[in-house]
Every structure is written in C-alpha cells, then in structure tokens.
Amino acid sequence: MKKTELLALLLHNVALEHSAIVQYLYQVFLIRDPGIREEIEKIAREEMRHLKWFAQKVVQIGGEVEIKRVEEAIDLSRETLKGMIEADISAEELAIKTYTQQLETVRDDSVRRLLERVIGDEESHKGEFEELLRNAEEEKINRGSDSADQKTTSVLNELFREEYAIILKYLKAFFHSKNWEHRDLMLDLAVESMVHMGDLGEKIGELGGRPDFTPADLGDAEGLTLPDQIMENILYEQTSGEKYLREGEITEREDIKRLLSKIHHQERYHHTRLREFLERIHRFTVGDLRKRRD
Numbered sequence: 073m074k075k076t077e078l079l080a081l082l083l084h085n086v087a088l089e090h091s092a093i094v095q096y097l098y099q100v101f102l103i104r105d106p107g108i109r110e111e112i113e114k115i116a117r118e119e120m121r122h123l124k125w126f127a128q129k130v131v132q133i134g135g136e137v138e139i140k141r142v143e144e145a146i147d148l149s150r151e152t153l154k155g156m157i158e159a160d161i162s163a164e165e166l167a168i169k170t171y172t173q174q175l176e177t178v179r180d181d182s183v184r185r186l187l188e189r190v191i192g193d194e195e196s197h198k199g200e201f202e203e204l205l206r207n208a209e210e211e212k213i214n215r216g217s218d219s220a221d222q223k224t225t226s227v228l229n230e231l232f233r234e235e236y237a238i239i240l241k242y243l244k245a246f247f248h249s250k251n252w253e254h255r256d257l258m259l260d261l262a263v264e265s266m267v268h269m270g271d272l273g274e275k276i277g278e279l280g281g282r283p284d285f286t287p288a289d290l291g292d293a294e295g296l297t298l299p300d301q302i303m304e305n306i307l308y309e310q311t312s313g314e315k316y317l318r319e320g321e322i323t324e325r326e327d328i329k330r331l332l333s334k335i336h337h338q339e340r341y342h343h344t345r346l347r348e349f350l351e352r353i354h355r356f357t358v359g360d361l362r363k364r365r366d
C-alpha cells in the first residue's frame with residue numbers, strides 16, 4: 073500500500089469517527105433520560121479518542137489532517153429513542169466492517185494495531201447499544217419541538233455552529249503545530265469550546281429545538297504564519313465574547329442569561345490566553361534577532 077493510499081484511508085477513518093460523534097452528540101442533546109444520555113456521551117468520548125489517534129497517525133506519516141465527515145454515515149432522522157439506538161448500532165457495524173476490511177490491506181504494524189484496538193472498542197459499543205435497545209421505549213423524542221421558542225433556539229444554534237467550527241479549527245492547529253505551548257493552548261481551547269458547544273446543545277434540546285451541526289464558516293487558516301494564525305484566533309475570541317454578552321442581555325430567560333454570561337467570561341479568558349501567547353512568541357523572535365546581531 074502506497075503512502076498516499078494509507079493517508080487517504082486514515083483520513084476516511086477520521087471522517088467516519090467524526091460522523092459518529094455528530095450523530096451521538098445530536099442524540100445526547102435531545103434525549104432526556106440521564107442514564108441513556110450518559111451512556112451515549114461516554115461512547116461519543118471514545119469516538120473522539122479514535123479520531124485523535126487516526127489523526128495523529130496521519131501527522132506521523134507526514135500527511136495533512138482534515139476533519140471532514142462522511143455525510144451518508146450520519147443519521148439524524150430518527151424520531152424515537154428506539155430508532156436512534158438502531159441507527160447507532162448501524163454506525164458501529166459500519167465502523168467494524170470498514171476497519172476489518174482495512175486490516176486485509178494495511179501492512180503498517182502500528183496502524184494495524186490501532187485498527188485492532190478500535191475494532192475491539194466498536195464491538196463493545198455495539199454491545200452497549202444493543203443492551204440500551206432492549207430497554208428502550210418507542211417513545212417519541214422531543215415532542216415539544218412545535219412549541220419550541222424559535223427565536224431563542226436559532227440564536228443558540230448560531231452560537232452552537234460557531235463553537236463547532238472553532239473546535240475543528242483549534243484541533244487542526246493542535247495536530248499540526250510544532251510548538252508545544254501552542255499545541256497545549258489549542259487543545260485546551262478546543263476542549264473548553266466542546267464544553268460550550270455541549271452546554272448550548274443541551275439548552276437547545278431542552279427548549280425543544282434541534283442542534284444544528286453545520287459548522288459556521290470561519291475562513292481557512294491555510295498558509296498563515298503562527299503569529300497571524302493567533303491574531304486571527306484573537307479576533308475570533310473577541311467577536312465571539314462580545315456576541316455572548318450581547319445575546320445574554322437580550323434574552324429574558326434567567327438560565328440562558330447565566331449560561332451565556334459564563335461562556336462570555338470564558339471567551340474573554342481565551343482571548344487573554346491567546347494574547348499572552350502572542351506576546352511570548354514575539355518576545356522570543358525579537359530576543360532571537362538580538363542574539364543574532366550580537
């Protein structure tokens with residue numbers, strides 16, 4: 073197998089894991105039963121680990137990480153709990169089939185071991201979903217969607233879509249950066265943005281709305297130098313922080329006010345963290361130049 077083929081295969085797996093994450097989180101935001109939510113959320117977190125491992129392999133082999141999705145593998149059409157879990161079993165079966173087939177052609181030992189590990193995980197997920205299905209009811213999810221507060225859910229969805237897009241951006245920077253402090257910062261901000269996205273998604277579900285998993289268009293950081301990338305992130309965090317402040321003032325609901333204000337404060341801190349990092353890399357560059365001149 074050629075290197076380009078192996079890279080394509082790994083990127084496909086990144087996209088497949090990403091698709092499962094989208095499907096599972098969508099359900100987590102809509103399902104009200106705390107036990108079932110927790111179970112599916114736990115599995116989604118394991119898919120995140122799979123995504124990370126496949127993406128790290130791409131970097132190790134010398135490829136470029138793209139976090140795409142396999143749209144036809146995402147099923148957000150199910151209206152009942154039972155239907156949702158059936159779709160999850162299908163997703164796990166597709167993953168098992170895909171990775172098992174790959175084992176027939178992949179010769180790279182380290183990738184083979186990774187595939188074997190992930191297949192084991194997916195098999196156990198399938199078993200967990202099958203057990204959930206045995207106890208699941210035909211009950212319809214989100215009966216309140218007609219009465220959903222359209223204006224509030226659409227504002228929350230706009231914020232949700234931006235968090236989703238920035239997570240993808242920060243993760244990409246995390247996979248590719250050669251500066252350890254930058255990597256650490258990117259992962260940190262990605263994880264906090266995941267919490268924001270999760271809190272927003274949960275609120276959207278609570279209001280009877282449906283979380284919109286279309287990432288907002290935040291532009292591409294392709295070709296930007298590290299300081300320019302950070303500048304772009306700083307601007308984003310600033311605009312995003314202001315947006316949370318503004319929307320928090322408009323809404324009447326106390327719980328949403330509280331959530332948006334909390335995120336607003338955290339975005340301001342993200343802004344600060346990025347600015348401090350930018351100052352440090354500038355100082356480093358200037359110090360370097362001075363040394364060279366001496």
Ligand SMILES: [Fe+2]
Pocket residue numbers: 089092118119122167190194
């Ligand atoms: Fe997975």
Ligand SMILES: [Fe+2]
Pocket residue numbers: 092115119164167193194197198
């Ligand atoms: Fe899985």
Ligand SMILES: [Fe+2]
Pocket residue numbers: 261265309312338339342
């Ligand atoms: Fe942020």
